[in-house]
Amino acid sequence: MSLNSLERTIDKVLSQKESALISEIDSALQNSLKNLESSKSSLQVEYDNIIESSKKQAENLKRQIIGSSTLNARNKELVIIESAIDEIFIKAKEKLAKSNNEKNYEKLLTRLIQDSSTKLGSEIIIQCNKTDLNLVKKLVSQESSNRKSKITVSDEVVDIIGGIKAASVDGTMSLDNTLDSNIESLKPLIRKEIVQLLRGENK
């Protein structure tokens, strides 16, 4: 084979190889562009998902922060109101403790003694505070003669703001007819009225 024909053959092989390579590069380029294009849409979906989930998270966080702040504020209000209620009760009790000179108080004590006697029987022992002792003794002597019951007033005084504590002679039954216990049992209802006043809800 002559040198010329060898060169021609080499050129031909080179040219064929070149065009094959170019075609391969072209097809690789096309594939890459296609992949890029398809990735774009999946990336967009991924991006949208991330944004969507972040929005959800942000919304949850916002709800959580607002929720707990509202609740904390409300709870603080409850504590403040409760301390105001406690103060009002302390002042009310102080006022009641000083009310034993009023005529209504004498009537109230008479009613409490009668109530105790009705509930516990004709023979009972009564206790009261130091301030009321003489008054109670006077009322009991009136009551004993009126109702033919045997009511004994104990000289052992108790630390209460007013009213009486009664017990049956054998000590098995007792009745707490003190102002303290009456206030305690009415406290839930009184609290409601105090709160309405504090919040300006009373018409």
Place this chain on the structure above:
Amino acid sequence: MVVDGVTKASFDELVEIETNDGERRLGKVLEVGSGKAVVQVFEGTTGLAITGTRVKFLGKTMAMPVSQELLGRVFDGLGRPNDGLPDPVADKFLDVNGEPMNPQSREYPTSFIQTGVSVIDGMLTLVRGQKLPIFSGSGMSHNILAAQIARQATVVGTNEDFAVVFAAIGVQYSEAQYFKRSLEESGALKRSVLFVNLADDPAIERIITPRVALTVAEYLAFDLGMHVLAILTDMTNYAEALREISAAREEVPGRKGYPGYLYTDLANNYERAGRIKGKNGSVTQMPILSMPADDITHPIPDLTGYITEGQVVLGRDLFRKGIYPPVNVMMSLSRLMKDGVGEGKTRSDHMEVGNQLYDAYSRAQEVRALAEIVGKAGLTGVDLKYLDAGDSFETHFLKQSPDENRNLDETLSRAWDILATLPEGELTKIKDKHIQQYYKGSK
């Protein structure tokens, strides 16, 4: 505790007991007669001396102070504050035993509640006023599911108020903390009322807890017009307490030692759900009970099933496969779903999609069993598609994260994704117009 020399005590009357140390406890009268009263002490009788203990009959039954301020609060099993805050200021005091709802004034439940849990919203839809229990087993994820529903439940598309009353009955301290934290962290506590009765609290307290919770639920619903979801977990602990007290009273035991009136007692609680004509609110109940030894024929789930309107059953197999929530849909049913979904309520294709999913999953289960015998090679092309649909149902639809809140559109979209794995011709439960609109598979 037996109190002698009693003449005027009444059944169920509240009793205050004062110990020698001046400690005060509450109790209620269980029996009266022959000058004696049997009193069950709520806080237990430990430390009560025979002499010196004083008993005060309060002349009233147990009442719960109720007001809107209860929302956002945590109480113990008897309704006493457990969050360090003062007693709630009562709008009124309601007897915890409630008043029976007049059957004539009951309104049929027809409105959807979204729980954000795909399997419940898509296939076992909860309807306002319904009582839909969750039957679980020991150690399964019912408490996580209960907390998730409490956090996520909502009424969609209305501005009506929604509240959750959550009663934890006989739960461990760690579980109680989990419920509380879960509601606090999600910001859902402000619309919730939480009652926590711990496992070490006396049995009698457990009897009161659901009653107190339902009293609050009824007040929020029928006095304040809110839509209330009452979640009671775990009613098995409640029934155990009932058995304990019944045994102490020497009553003749019924099945498995439970008292003969277990059905009546459960019904007294479960029937405190519903809607009332002319009133805005509703009480929807989700009692949760763990079936001893996963036995659905046990008296507690058995009797519960007679009273409630369907059930959501958690499956041990799914739980072992790590699927949450492990709802065994083949055993589960919401009897009121048909009335609470569809055009104008949720979406027109909702019921059909739910039915088709049931159908597909049921077929997938059959194919799975067949594949275990003949191998996958022996299955037809359609069978293989059902096999894929079954797997996809469990991983794409049923399975979801405990903090993942899916709206109904997302749930139905996932359902259509599963149905897309089946040939169009297999969708026999769905109308053509819905197939044309939503079917994503190759035609």
